[in-house]
Amino acid sequence: MGTKTILVTGGAGYIGSHTVLQLLQEGFSVVVVDNLDNSSEVAVRRVEELAGDAGKNLVFHQADLRDREALNKIFASTRFDAVIHFAGLKAVGESVQKPLSYYDNNLIGTITLLEVMAAHGCKSLVFSSSATVYGWPIQVPCTEEFPLIAANPYGRTKLIIEDICRDIRKASSDWKIMLLRYFNPIGAHPSGHIGEDPHGIPNNLMPYIQQVAVGRRPSLTVFGTDYNTNDGTGVRDYIHVVDLADGHIAALQKLFQDPNIGCEVYNLGTGKGTSVLEMVAAFEKAYGKKIPLVMAARRSGDAEIVYASTMKAERELNWRAKYGIDEMCRDQWNWARKNPWGYGSPESES
Numbered sequence: 419m420g421t422k423t424i425l426v427t428g429g430a431g432y433i434g435s436h437t438v439l440q441l442l443q444e445g446f447s448v449v450v451v452d453n454l455d456n457s458s459e460v461a462v463r464r465v466e467e468l469a470g471d472a473g474k475n476l477v478f479h480q481a482d483l484r485d486r487e488a489l490n491k492i493f494a495s496t497r498f499d500a501v502i503h504f505a506g507l508k509a510v511g512e513s514v515q516k517p518l519s520y521y522d523n524n525l526i527g528t529i530t531l532l533e534v535m536a537a538h539g540c541k542s543l544v545f546s547s548s549a550t551v552y553g554w555p556i557q558v559p560c561t562e563e564f565p566l567i568a569a570n571p572y573g574r575t576k577l578i579i580e581d582i583c584r585d586i587r588k589a590s591s592d593w594k595i596m597l598l599r600y601f602n603p604i605g606a607h608p609s610g611h612i613g614e615d616p617h618g619i620p621n622n623l624m625p626y627i628q629q630v631a632v633g634r635r636p637s638l639t640v641f642g643t644d645y646n647t648n649d650g651t652g653v654r655d656y657i658h659v660v661d662l663a664d665g666h667i668a669a670l671q672k673l674f675q676d677p678n679i680g681c682e683v684y685n686l687g688t689g690k691g692t693s694v695l696e697m698v699a700a701f702e703k704a705y706g707k708k709i710p711l712v713m714a715a716r717r718s719g720d721a722e723i724v725y726a727s728t729m730k731a732e733r734e735l736n737w738r739a740k741y742g743i744d745e746m747c748r749d750q751w752n753w754a755r756k757n758p759w760g761y762g763s764p765e766s767e768s
Contacts, residue, residue: 421475422674423447423496425540427483427531428504430457432614433546433603435465437502437663439612442469442476444667449496451489452505453482455523456617458761464611483527486534493538500542500673501535502666503528506575509621510550510719513572524575532586541593543583544669549601549655549687549724551577558691559727562599562683569719580683587681594679596669601655601687601726603662605746606753613753614659615760623694624656624750627701630709631751632758638709640694642716647723651694655687655725658741658749662686668737687726688739697743704747 424441428434429450434457441448442465450462459478466473477496481488483505506524507513513520535541550573552560568574580597587593604624606613620626629635643650665686673679692700698709732738 421445421447422499423449424670425449425451425492425496425498425501426504427451427501428457428506428546430454430459430461430478431504432457433600433659433662434504435461435612436607436659437504437666438462438476439465439468439607440660440663440667442472445472447475449477449479449492449498451479451481451483451492454480456507458615460761461612461615468607468609468611483531484523486530489530489534490537493534493540498538498540500544500670501531501540502544502546502670503531504546506546508572510570510572511621513575514570514719517571520571520575525578528579528582532582541590542595542673543593544596544598544666544673545579545583547580547597547599547683548573548576549599549685549726551580551599552724554721555724558723559689559725560685561727562685562730584681591680593681594673595681596673596679597681597683598665598669599683599685599726600662601657601685601724603659604656605658605660605741605749607660608749608752610749610752610756613750613757613760615757615762623654623697624701627698627709628750628754631701631705631707632754634758636710637712638698639712639714640698641714642720643713644716645722647693649693649695652720653691653693653723653725655690656692656697656743656746657687657739658746660749661688661739661741665731665735665737668731668735672735682734684731684735685726685728686731687728688742689726689728691723691725692743697747700743701747701751703744704751
């Protein structure tokens with residue numbers, strides 16, 4: 419078969435960097451394209467170090483997917499066997515305030531990427547979608563057949579891109595596309611050298627808890643304590659980022675091995691729900707101290723309980739999540755302890 423070469427967009431980001439490392443360790447050559455909008459080149463360098471000898475098979479280009487000329491150059495210089503597409507803006511709250519920048523970045527970037535892929539004869543894609551396409555599910559677990567409705571501009575960009583993928587596959591049967599709907603990725607590589615490093619105020623629970631633990635923020639605000647759940651707090655399906663990266667490798671293998679792939683969709687989660695307070699307790703166990711909490715009213719737009727059905731991925735990709743919340747919290751704290759300011763320094767915050 420020879421070495422396959424994969425283009426990873428957004429490969430300097432949180433999930434991207436962990437997936438790039440797994441790809442290198444599995445023997446792939448990887449080219450990363452990232453505009454470093456919400457990521458760091460330090461992550462790419464650390465992936466290279468962690469990969470050891472395989473690090474020599476990693477190339478990095480700082481470029482924006484909307485820059486067609488730059489993208490064409492990259493495709494002209496290398497023949498790609500497939501593309502894993504992570505690049506995009508991803509904060510739900512920010513997308514409500516700045517819808518145009520989300521539509522511009524996520525949709526125009528993806529359309530340009532797909533056009534350039536087609537022009538260069540690369541029609542195999544793994545796309546980073548999201549459980550936000552289920553909106554507020556009326557029941558759980560969410561299966562891939564659930565009705566799709568996005569409740570915010572970020573989620574809508576994911577859903578529109580899924581629809582674009584379904585449409586281009588209908589129009590041209592030589593496309594092979596995997597749509598992976600992630601639930602809530604947390605944790606970090608066990609080495610503690612790569613992890614999540616959001617710019618500004620974190621939007622998700624775990625990076626926020628982490629910043630409280632290292633003294634960057636005074637307390638964690640828990641939104642909603644009157645949900646119909648065991649302890650009144652919202653329930654989500656948290657998945658270790660290393661398990662998620664493995665899911666991409668499994669999807670890629672299926673893409674290469676199964677000639678009948680059209681446009682397939684898979685949930686990547688654990689199939690278990692964990693409440694906010696259960697997650698705080700698990701983190702406190704790893705951290706060895708209490709996290710100061712402030713209880714607040716529900717946030718508009720938050721669903722009560724969301725977790726995945728993972729049967730389809732288990733059956734067709736032969737993949738299932740291996741790690742529980744204790745390992746997720748252990749690895750998250752290990753990363754936070756070693757990198758209290760993420761890839762930057764206190765000065766880079768100002």
